[in-house]
Amino acid sequence: MSREGGESGPRPGRIGIGLELDAVHFKILDVLRENGRISVAALAERVGISRANAYTRFEALRADGTIKRFTAEIDHVRAGLGITALIFVTVRQQMWRQFRAELARMPEVEYCAITTGQHDAMIQIRVSDVAEVHAMVTERLAGIPAVKATETVFILDEVLKRPYVLPSDHPRQQRRPAPDPSPADVPLGKMRFVGAAEGRAALRKE
Amino acid sequence: MSREGGESGPRPGRIGIGLELDAVHFKILDVLRENGRISVAALAERVGISRANAYTRFEALRADGTIKRFTAEIDHVRAGLGITALIFVTVRQQMWRQFRAELARMPEVEYCAITTGQHDAMIQIRVSDVAEVHAMVTERLAGIPAVKATETVFILDEVLKRPYVLPSDHPRQQRRPAPDPSPADVPLGKMRFVGAAEGRAALRKE
């Protein structure tokens, strides 16, 4: 399976290599993200395909890596980690490897992403009290040579957390390549982009 | 919210109301977050308890809300949503209700958190191309009266994403309430906290 030539229709989940996802695949993913423990038999019924087909597609999605894993969503507050904070980190260039290595040693880090903009990375941590945030930043992060500066904000409330967004959720799946650039009704002054130019070289992941 | 008075022992996951989590509960959560589809029988074996016990605790964790749900982690790139961006939003005071309502109508938003600091909220979106980010910010977000300003950064790479952090991951679970404030060896100049005070001031600049 390789490059397809002149196709006309909107091809949902085609990313060069891997499985070509159709509507049924997305339906499966949709069911699975809201109920990761559903049996394949029940899944087949909800999607409207045979059990054998469901097993085939389920396995294909798993083998392909489209489904990375199944996990339990845990209530952090009940689990004892009621404090969530974001730490924006400026990383010294060419020390990304060290930064990443140190991150792996910090269990309180739930998420880390490399970003454009003013900072180079954003990490999200879960701890049990605010003092730990301080300890985390000063004792651990600031001690890493790769870390040039940090900026910390607290998360006061998590308004929404969707179990992974799918293209099938989006209203208009087929988009025009470059829409009419005349947003006369939009107050552009409200908006500000912080692009790669301003937040330069996070790209160089070493 | 019930304040607990003079407590002595360090009780891992006690949050006033709900289940009191012990080491076995955390072990269960630990297994479940890395394999949400494991059978309870296999779970019991891995945790080292009987099946009946595993069923009881499993149900209790679910009923209690400590386990919020089970979900499939999906590869966004393979699913056709290769672009991830963060949008920091400044919200007009007393228009939060509207803001939240509008958020619910945006399927490309995966996560939204209320934060301290310069902005009021951070939202993470997943879309298929960069043009959609622009469309999202200008056509949808900027059109909401509650939105005063936005700032957008792109996520270039997601370095790590842990399936929910647990207190049992942390090395020192028992912490001293207020540690010795003498970080002589820590370069404090590196660090900067952005608290609610500073953030609130930023709100009023209209």
Add this chain to the structure above:
DNA sequence: GTTGAAATTAGTACGAA
């Protein structure tokens, strides 16, 4: 809280459309 049964359900393999 544990073990060991029965009942149910899940997963596999196969031929047919």
Add this chain to the structure above:
DNA sequence: TTCGTACTAATTTCAAC
């Protein structure tokens, strides 16, 4: 490919300890 069925293996439930 997909479906339907039969077969096998595993899980869940329920009982007594």
